[in-house]
Amino acid sequence: MRIAIIGAGALGSVLGGLLIEAGLDTVLIERNKDEVNLVSNNGYRLDGVSGDRTIHPRIVADASDTDGADLVMVVVKSYDTSAAIGAVREALAPDGLVLTLQNGIGNFETLNAAFPGRVLLGTTTIGAMAVEPGHFKHTGFGQTHLGEADGKILERTRAVAEALEKMKAGPVHLVDNAMGCVWSKLIINAAINAPATLLRLRNGDLPSNEHGKRLIHEIVEECLRIVNAKGIKLIFDDPEERVIAVCEGTAGNLNSMFQDVLAGRRTEIDFINNALAEEAETLGISAPVNKTLALLIKSLEATRDKRVG
Numbered sequence: 001m002r003i004a005i006i007g008a009g010a011l012g013s014v015l016g017g018l019l020i021e022a023g024l025d026t027v028l029i030e031r032n033k034d035e036v037n038l039v040s041n042n043g044y045r046l047d048g049v050s051g052d053r054t055i056h057p058r059i060v061a062d063a064s065d066t067d068g069a070d071l072v073m074v075v076v077k078s079y080d081t082s083a084a085i086g087a088v089r090e091a092l093a094p095d096g097l098v099l100t101l102q103n104g105i106g107n108f109e110t111l112n113a114a115f116p117g118r119v120l121l122g123t124t125t126i127g128a129m130a131v132e133p134g135h136f137k138h139t140g141f142g143q144t145h146l147g148e149a150d151g152k153i154l155e156r157t158r159a160v161a162e163a164l165e166k167m168k169a170g171p172v173h174l175v176d177n178a179m180g181c182v183w184s185k186l187i188i189n190a191a192i193n194a195p196a197t198l199l200r201l202r203n204g205d206l207p208s209n210e211h212g213k214r215l216i217h218e219i220v221e222e223c224l225r226i227v228n229a230k231g232i233k234l235i236f237d238d239p240e241e242r243v244i245a246v247c248e249g250t251a252g253n254l255n256s257m258f259q260d261v262l263a264g265r266r267t268e269i270d271f272i273n274n275a276l277a278e279e280a281e282t283l284g285i286s287a288p289v290n291k292t293l294a295l296l297i298k299s300l301e302a303t304r305d306k307r308v309g
């Protein structure tokens, strides 16, 4: 299977490195030309839980320099998905498939509008971090869930799952409820990322007091009203309990939104709490908690240079 990865950032470089080491024909497509030159000339350092080594991938800035991939994995930030469609089109073989493992909602819909019936979706808890140009850290093994949007288990989806399994980065589950997986992760990110960012807390400290617990409760309840109205089936029975378990399981983490804010990068708020608020509005449901969290994070992004203290 020929694989192209669009976005050789943290997750793309970790997945790419593991796929290359597993012997899969994998090319990285990255828009940052300095990074492409650096990695073309020297490879990149990949360290962390799977060891410390240098990966020498094939990496290109122009997707038309690839050979027609059977699988194009989109691992750009959610706000870059629309702009990446041209690169996906250039990289994709005529009968190739697209896979999104991005956080938030809307990525599948954006890609599927461009490549109808050819997009798989899912989630991964594999952890990745960019340390500096040319250096990425594999911060954790994790579970990957993927499937077809209509829930069918097809031979083509099985082949993708088998290829990803070769990374040995954690179990890869072929599921009949991939949309439910995406929404389940959405709720976890909605209830942890924005509040812990605003409170400047590590994940474990968010539910450490009754107010933080109440905040999680209010966010999850609001999300559940949207999920139920849309008829989405989550992959766990008690989402609130799961959010608290994730906080405890990742207690020392600064969540990805907090890391983006600290680094002065744009966040994925439009695809998490803001997307939930928009879904609610479309459904005629009130979602003041998600709406307020989204406005606070967007205000935080807009006032980066005005912070006091």
Ligand SMILES: NC(=O)C1=CN([C@@H]2O[C@H](COP(=O)(O)OP(=O)(O)OC[C@H]3O[C@@H](n4cnc5c(N)ncnc54)[C@H](OP(=O)(O)O)[C@@H]3O)[C@@H](O)[C@H]2O)C=CC1
Pocket: 006, 007, 008, 009, 010, 011, 012, 029, 030, 031, 032, 075, 076, 077, 078, 080, 083, 084, 085, 087, 101, 102, 103, 104, 124, 125, 126, 127, 128, 129, 130, 256, 268
């Ligand atoms: N990191 C993690 O552990 C996990 C991340 N995710 C999700 O995966 C997605 C990617 O995250 P992450 O890897 O951390 O993000 P990064 O910002 O580290 O990587 C994204 C990369 O994609 C590049 N890019 C953007 N648009 C294009 C394009 N059109 N063509 C080629 N390259 C492009 C960016 O370039 P530039 O530098 O110019 O912006 C950047 O290098 C997000 O949705 C995230 O939520 C999910 C699970 C785990």
Ligand SMILES: CC(C)(CO)C(=O)C(=O)O
Pocket: 188, 189, 192, 193, 203, 246, 250, 253, 254, 255, 256, 257
């Ligand atoms: C699960 C969690 C909250 C772990 O930090 C995460 O996915 C993130 O930081 O985006």
